Amino acid sequence: xxxxxxxxxxxxxxxxxxxxFRAHPAGVALIAARGPHGPVGLTVSSVASxxxxxxxxxxxxxxGLSARALLAAETFVxxxxxxxxxxxxxxxxxxxxxxxxxxxxxMTLPTGEPALAGAGVVMRCxxxxxxxxxxxxxxxAEVLEILARPSGGQPLVYHDRAYHRFDG
Numbered sequence: 001x002x003x004x005x006x007x008x009x010x011x012x013x014x015x016x017x018x019x020x021f022r023a024h025p026a027g028v029a030l031i032a033a034r035g036p037h038g039p040v041g042l043t044v045s046s047v048a049s050x051x052x053x054x055x056x057x058x059x060x061x062x063x064g065l066s067a068r069a070l071l072a073a074e075t076f077v078x079x080x081x082x083x084x085x086x087x088x089x090x091x092x093x094x095x096x097x098x099x100x101x102x103x104x105x106x107m108t109l110p111t112g113e114p115a116l117a118g119a120g121v122v123m124r125c126x127x128x129x130x131x132x133x134x135x136x137x138x139x140x141a142e143v144l145e146i147l148a149r150p151s152g153g154q155p156l157v158y159h160d161r162a163y164h165r166f167d168g
Contacts, residue, residue: 025159028081028089031059032100032114033073039100039114040069043093045158047078055143057125060136064095071137075111075126075144079119083154083165088116090163115147120155122148 032041042064050056057078061067070076081089088104091097100106105117115122125141132138154165 022160025157028156028158028163029059030079030081030088030092030116030119031070031076032079032116033070033076034112034114035069035073040066041092041099041114042066042070043089047080050140056128056140057123057143058138058140060133060138062136067137071130071139075113075124077109077113077115078123078125079116080121081156082120083156085119085156086163089156119148120153121146121150
């Protein structure tokens, strides 16, 4: 256990923190929005339910270009991915990988956001709050509508730096 507060201790704590969350499985989501130069999106494993009434969720974003474009968007779409979406999750987690291609199944909603037709759950959201926390931004969002509901498929889970189908 690391408890020192000097620079070496903080670096050790960061390493232990990362290791702790590598051992903690999390659901995988893809968040997409209409950006100033076209659609933007990224894969996250930090989506959590915040409130059922009114429906709200949260997630965190790093500091990359896609994250900045998502933070600037008034609305966005959160896709909770199913076990058959590993290639899609990898594409949106890899800089420079093909995104928003026709074979990935994207469509444009009447409100302008990109949406994935084959996602497990699709929720159109509006950002309520964005709070900087360290090297990330915590986002709280109101769910405006649920466009696709669970189909009974297995969820996609991220654990120890790899994607897995949850067959439990």
